[in-house]
Amino acid sequence: MESARRTFSIEISALQALNSRLDDSFSQAVAMILGCEGRVIVTGIGKSGHIAKKIAATLASTGTPSFFMHGVEAIHGDLGMLTRHDMVMAISYSGSAPELLTVLTAAKRIGIPLIAVTGHEQSELAANADLHLNVHVQQEACPLNLAPTASTTATLVLGDALAVACLEARNFSAEDFALSHPGGALGRRLLTHVSDVMRVGDALPIVHPDTSLPEALGEMSRKGMGMTIVVDGNRHPIGIFTDGDLRRLIVRHGDIRPLTVSEGMSRNPKSVAPSAMAVEAATLMDANRLTQLLVVDPAGALVGALHMHDLLAAKVI
Template identity: 75%
Template sequence: MENPPNPDPREALASAHRTFATEIEALRALDARLDDSFGRAVEMILGCRGRVVVTGIGKSGHIAKKIAATLASTGTPAFFMHGAEAIHGDLGMLTAQDIVLGISYSGAANELLTVLSVAKRMGTRLIAITGHPNSDLARNADLHLDAHVAHEACPLNLAPTASTTAALVLGDAIAVACLESRGFSREDFARSHPGGALGRKLLTRVRDIMRTGAALPVVRADTPIADALAEMSAKGMGMTIVVDDARRPVGIFTDGDLRRLIARHGDIRPLTVAAGMTHGPKSVAPGALAIEAAALMDSGRLSQMLVVDDGGLLLGALHMHDLLAAKVI
C-alpha cells in the first residue's frame, strides 16, 4: 500500500491563503462588474406569481440547491429542480407563472438547454447565471447574470471553486435584495424556521408552555401552612398560588416566603398562608411571547410567574424550568 502524503503544515497554510486570495479576487471582480441586469433579475423575481425554480447539474447543482433553500427561507417561494431529473419527468413541476433560475458556468450544459427549450414553449421566463455571456444558455435566457472568474482556486484551473463561490454569492445577493424589498422581518424568518432557536423564541407563546389545571399549586389565604407546603411539594413549582373565591390570584407563597416566615415566627405550625404570602404577584398574559415572559422573570429575579386573563382570572403559571425545557432560553 502506498504511503499517504505527509504535507508540510506551512505549505498547507500557504495553499489556503492562495485559495482565499483567488476567491476574494473573483468576488471583487464580480462586484465591480455587477450592473442593472442584477436589479432587473430581482424585479423579475419579486413580480413572480409562481415559484422560483432553481436548477443546475454537477457542482452548479449543489449551488442551485443552496440558493433555492436560501430564497425559500427568506420569503421568496422557491425549490430546487435537478437538471438531469428535470428532463426525465420533473419538468412537470414547471408552470408558466414560474421563473427558472438556471446555473451553469459553461452555459452549455445540455440538460439546462433542454430546460430552457421547454420553458420557452411554456412561456416560463429564465434567468441564467453563467461564466460565459456568449454561451447558448446566456444568449437565449430572458436575463443573464455574468459570474465569470479569471481563475479557479484549483491550481489546475479545473475543479469548480472560485466559479461556484461567485454563483453562490450572486444567489445570496438576490435573496437578500428580495428580502429587503419585501420588508421580511425576524418574525417572518421565524415562521419559516419554527424548529430553530429563533423560531422557538419568536413563535412560542406563554399559553404553549404554561402549566394549567391540576398541575397548578393553588391554595386559599386561610389554608394552614402545613397544607400549603404539601401542595407546593406535590406540584414541584417551588411556590403555591393564593387565590380568592373567584379564582383571582391575591398572592403567592414561595420557598423564600417560607424561610422569611420561619425567621420571623419560629414555630409556623399555627399560621395560615396569609401570614407570609407575597401580595400582588407578577403576571403575564397567555398570548405574550414566552421570551418576553423570560425577560420579565429575569428582570424581577423571579423563578415563577402567573398567567392571567384580561379579567385577572388565573389561567396558569410558568416556571423558569418550563422556559428552559422549551428551549426558549
C-alpha cells in the same frame, strides 16, 4: 495553513468584487422573483447544480415557493414540472452547458422568464436569458484554477442575497418562517405557545392572602412547582410565595407558623399571556432570574403557570 489562508483570501476577494459590481440587474431579479405567481425553478448541473439546490431550498424556506430541477433530468422529462406561472433561474458558470441551453429553449417556448447566473457575460445562456447575473471571479481557489471554488461561493452568496432581499420585501416574519420549519428545535421554538406548555386547573398551587403559612407550604408540596400563587376573590394574582420567600421569612421571624402567606409573599409577580410564544416566556424568565412565571388573560385573571422545567421538557430551551 498557508493553503487554507490562500483559499480564504481568494474567496473573500471574489465576494468583495461581486459586491462592488452589484447593479440594477440584481434589483430587477428581485422584482422578477417577487412578481412570479408560481414557483422559482432553480436548475444547474455539476457543482453549479449543488449550489442551485441550496438556493432553491433557501428561497423556499424564506417565503418564495421554489424547487430544484436537475439540468440533466430536465431534458429527460422533468421539464414537465414547468407551468406558465413559473420562472427559471439557470446556473452555469460557463454559460454554455447544453442541458441548460435546452431548458432555456423550453422556457422560451412556454413563455416564462429565465434568469441566467453565469461567469461569462458573452455566453450563449447569458445572451439569450431575460436577465443575466454575473458571478465572474478572477481566479478559483484551486491552484489549477479548475475546480469550482471561488465561483461557487460567489454564486451561493448571490443566491442568499436574492432570498434575503425577497424575504425583507415580503415582510416575512418569524411566524411565517416557523410554518416552513415545524420540525426539530427551530420549529419548537417558533411554534410553541405558552398555552401549549403551561400548567392549568388542579395542577396550579393557589392560596388566598389569609391562608396560614403551614397550609400554603402544604399546597406548594402537593403541586411541586416550588411556589404557590396568591389570588384575590376574582382570581387575580396579587402575589407569589416561593421557596426563597420561605427562607427569608424564617431568617426574619424564626417561628413562621402563626403567619399568613400575605406576610411573606412577593407582590406584583411577573406574568405572561397564554398567546405569547414559549421562547418569549423563557427570555423573560431568564432576564428576571425566575424559575416560575404566571400566565394571565387580558383581564388579569390567572389561567396558568410555567416552571422552567416545563420549557426544558418541551425542548423550547
